[in-house]
Amino acid sequence: MSETAAVDAQVRGAAGVPLLAVDGVRKRFGGLTAVKGASFTLAAGEIVGILGPNGAGKTTLFNLLTGFIAPDAGSVKLDGHELKGLAPYRIVNRGLARTFQLTRPFLGMSVLENVLVACLAPRVRHRMASEEHARRILDQVGLREKAASPVEVLPYGDLRRLEIARALATDPRLLLLDEPFAGLGSSEIEPLANLIKRLHREENLTILIIEHKLREFMALVSRVIAMDFGEIIAVGTPAEIVRHPRVIEAYIGRTEGDGAAA
Numbered sequence: 001m002s003e004t005a006a007v008d009a010q011v012r013g014a015a016g017v018p019l020l021a022v023d024g025v026r027k028r029f030g031g032l033t034a035v036k037g038a039s040f041t042l043a044a045g046e047i048v049g050i051l052g053p054n055g056a057g058k059t060t061l062f063n064l065l066t067g068f069i070a071p072d073a074g075s076v077k078l079d080g081h082e083l084k085g086l087a088p089y090r091i092v093n094r095g096l097a098r099t100f101q102l103t104r105p106f107l108g109m110s111v112l113e114n115v116l117v118a119c120l121a122p123r124v125r126h127r128m129a130s131e132e133h134a135r136r137i138l139d140q141v142g143l144r145e146k147a148a149s150p151v152e153v154l155p156y157g158d159l160r161r162l163e164i165a166r167a168l169a170t171d172p173r174l175l176l177l178d179e180p181f182a183g184l185g186s187s188e189i190e191p192l193a194n195l196i197k198r199l200h201r202e203e204n205l206t207i208l209i210i211e212h213k214l215r216e217f218m219a220l221v222s223r224v225i226a227m228d229f230g231e232i233i234a235v236g237t238p239a240e241i242v243r244h245p246r247v248i249e250a251y252i253g254r255t256e257g258d259g260a261a262a
């Protein structure tokens, strides 16, 4: 068995019935294979991290899971149902929501209105009164007092919370967070990490998270999928991952010889 196949087998072996099953997902951009046959599963209720140096393929993987780009090969199943080929809004409607590295609120609208737009998703529209649902979400993320504020005046930390609120408003089963701590100061990171922990615990939300702030990230997740050059190179607990030779090589080992410094 090749090393990649062995890692794949390890990832597949994760406990529980998979909520998400990613199998052999591949994406090329011209001559560059950004994601090289990624396979892994997430059990319902897990909180898992994706780790990797810049350019490892983490965001591309998120884009492939959420329909923003189409994979060249492989399959992505949520609860056993294929997502490949579905438009992003249909994937949201199946219960998979995401946030983006760069926050992109609807300008010219209030905080509440931004969340109300997400409440238009058919997944929630028929089940809940939108404004009540939106206000409950704002409460959850700590933005209740700012419901009427125009988004333009929100500090960056609150924009990050709004980004999460908009994803939560679609009532996801699986939430993908792309660098939720990016651009935040240390005093803002801990409360946001606590919010993510609370959502995981109280809402029974399954979470997949990309983050570069290693200390906070490792304290948050129970399992880590490490990527490098588009490939899953290791899977394990945070303690196992920081000692894994291929992860160490990915971060510091290439500063000599081949010039591809992490």
Ligand SMILES: Nc1ncnc2c1ncn2[C@@H]1O[C@H](COP(=O)(O)OP(=O)(O)OP(=O)(O)O)[C@@H](O)[C@H]1O
Pocket: 029, 032, 034, 052, 053, 054, 055, 056, 057, 058, 059, 060, 061
């Ligand atoms: N649309 C695209 N067209 C061409 N190349 C792309 C495209 N999107 C990503 N890439 C390339 O694919 C590789 C993986 O990029 P990706 O953004 O997924 O990495 P990442 O691990 O998320 O990095 P970072 O931590 O810096 O966000 C990079 O070499 C990037 O330049």
